[in-house]
Amino acid sequence: MENLMEKIVSLSKRRGFLYQSSEIYGGFAGFWDYGPLGAQLSYNIKDLWWKTFVSGRDDIYGISSTNIMPKSVWEASGHLEGFTDPMVLCKKCKKRFRADHLNDASKCPECSGELGEVKTFNLMFPVEVGSTGEKSTTAYLRGENAQGMFVNFKNVIDSFHPKLPFGLAQVGRSFRNEIAPRDFLFRAREFDLAEFEYFVREDEWEKWFSYWEGEMENWIDLVGIDKNKVHKVEIGEDDRAHYSKRTIDFEFDYPFGQKELYGLVYRTDHDLKLHMEHSGVSLEYTDEATGERFIPHVVEPTFGIGRTILAVLLSAYTEDEMGGEKRAYLKLKPTIAPIKAAVFPLVKNKENLVKKAQEVYANLKKEIPSVMWDDNGNIGKRYRRQDEIGTPFCITVDHDTLEDDSVTVRDRDTGEQERISTKELVSYIEKAL
Numbered sequence: 115m116e117n118l119m120e121k122i123v124s125l126s127k128r129r130g131f132l133y134q135s136s137e138i139y140g141g142f143a144g145f146w147d148y149g150p151l152g153a154q155l156s157y158n159i160k161d162l163w164w165k166t167f168v169s170g171r172d173d174i175y176g177i178s179s180t181n182i183m184p185k186s187v188w189e190a191s192g193h194l195e196g197f198t199d200p201m202v203l204c205k206k207c208k209k210r211f212r213a214d215h216l217n218d219a220s221k222c223p224e225c226s227g228e229l230g231e232v233k234t235f236n237l238m239f240p241v242e243v244g245s246t247g248e249k250s251t252t253a254y255l256r257g258e259n260a261q262g263m264f265v266n267f268k269n270v271i272d273s274f275h276p277k278l279p280f281g282l283a284q285v286g287r288s289f290r291n292e293i294a295p296r297d298f299l300f301r302a303r304e305f306d307l308a309e310f311e312y313f314v315r316e317d318e319w320e321k322w323f324s325y326w327e328g329e330m331e332n333w334i335d336l337v338g339i340d341k342n343k344v345h346k347v348e349i350g351e352d353d354r355a356h357y358s359k360r361t362i363d364f365e366f367d368y369p370f371g372q373k374e375l376y377g378l379v380y381r382t383d384h385d386l387k388l389h390m391e392h393s394g395v396s397l398e399y400t401d402e403a404t405g406e407r408f409i410p411h412v413v414e415p416t417f418g419i420g421r422t423i424l425a426v427l428l429s430a431y432t433e434d435e436m437g438g439e440k441r442a443y444l445k446l447k448p449t450i451a452p453i454k455a456a457v458f459p460l461v462k463n464k465e466n467l468v469k470k471a472q473e474v475y476a477n478l479k480k481e482i483p484s485v486m487w488d489d490n491g492n493i494g495k496r497y498r499r500q501d502e503i504g505t506p507f508c509i510t511v512d513h514d515t516l517e518d519d520s521v522t523v524r525d526r527d528t529g530e531q532e533r534i535s536t537k538e539l540v541s542y543i544e545k546a547l
């Protein structure tokens with residue numbers, strides 16, 4: 115579709131999904147704020163992820179560790195040395211670029227000026243921790259959530275005595291001082307990341323790697339990303355992260371090219387081994403049946419939530435014609451749609467009809483959160499507004515409702531309408547969620 119990216123960015127701002135951070139001060143490159151619908155969409159996706167990979171399973175434990183972690187963690191993990199990108203500076207316009215993203219490494223893509231030499235740039239954000247009078251220390255905003263799982267490995271083992279294989283998961287913010295943030299949510303400097311470390315015996319890593327490859331494919335379908343636009347790419351040794359012995363990227367056909375959506379990585383025992391060496395604390399696992407002690411290996415599926423939202427919006431955006439009129443709508447899965455249903459009175463000026471519609475709305479909202487009231491403009495306009503934000507059901511209360519207690523439920527994708535008793539409304543909508 116032509117100008118799809120522009121359409122998504124404009125819809126996101128207009129309808130309250132996403133705003134530029136600190137926009138009234140001119141914006142802040144690489145940072146995005148979520149508006150009411152974006153925050154709800156993001157929450158729904160994270161909730162679905164948590165149910166799928168954590169609370170719905172017996173072998174994965176969810177944690178939530180801090181965003182700021184001491185320097186010692188990042189020294190041990192290798193991020194202070196190896197979490198870098200190659201950077202070049204244009205001598206003329208002074209803009210910075212990722213050297214590995216340039217087609218022509220000799221001249222600036224913006225002003226054609228001469229580029230300086232390639233330098234290694236570390237992506238970690240340092241922060242000073244400590245109040246006045248206290249000696250401050252340099253800590254770091256986490257560049258990945260994974261380290262929170264590795265430093266809590268022993269704590270969870272001591273509390274729960276899990277048997278291998280098992281995982282530690284979390285969803286939360288990650289921070290990277292990207293050289294050239296771009297393409298909306300695709301490359302941001304602060305973003306939500308959902309990932310887990312799955313601890314296995316070394317000789318079983320390949321089995322679990324292919325198991326999680328399949329589960330990641332299932333997730334892509336479940337969340338509503340068009341799987342025909344997803345490609346699995348084996349990443350060569352030179353392009354893998356410093357901790358990886360095998361990586362598969364799940365790449366998506368964004369309007370700006372086929373690029374990474376998710377990653378699946380075999381991290382070996384790299385992290386636990388290094389944290390054990392640096393902290394002096396044993397991070398070995400003991401097999402309680404045999405007494406065998408060893409450092410488990412790790413398979414890590416990682417899911418950027420910002421990129422998920424972008425891929426979901428790009429997959430869901432649809433244009434068609436309905437009732438002789440052009441319309442644009444988001445074909446979101448009802449499970450993640452920010453608004454599940456909207457309730458309208460057919461007309462605004464009939465007191466008893468509005469009262470009945472408010473009653474239907476209040477009863478529905480008690481059972482299903484994220485139901486919206488809308489009485490602005492005519493019915494056609496209300497449908498278009500709800501279609502554009504992906505609301506799966508529109509419920510109209512009309513004169514017949516006063517007689518037979520039934521309402522009209524309209525389906526977002528087909529426009530088809532069904533007459534339903536108000537008593538069946540909750541179960542009708544719940545069935546789709």
Ligand code: GAP
Nearest residue numbers: 258260300301302305375376377416417418421
């Ligand atoms: N713990 C593994 C790890 O952090 P990564 O490939 O560097 O691996 C994980 O990042 C995921 O985070 C990526 O697959 C992508 O979805 C997302 N991601 C990475 N950098 C990002 C950025 N600058 N903005 C938005 N999402 C990003």
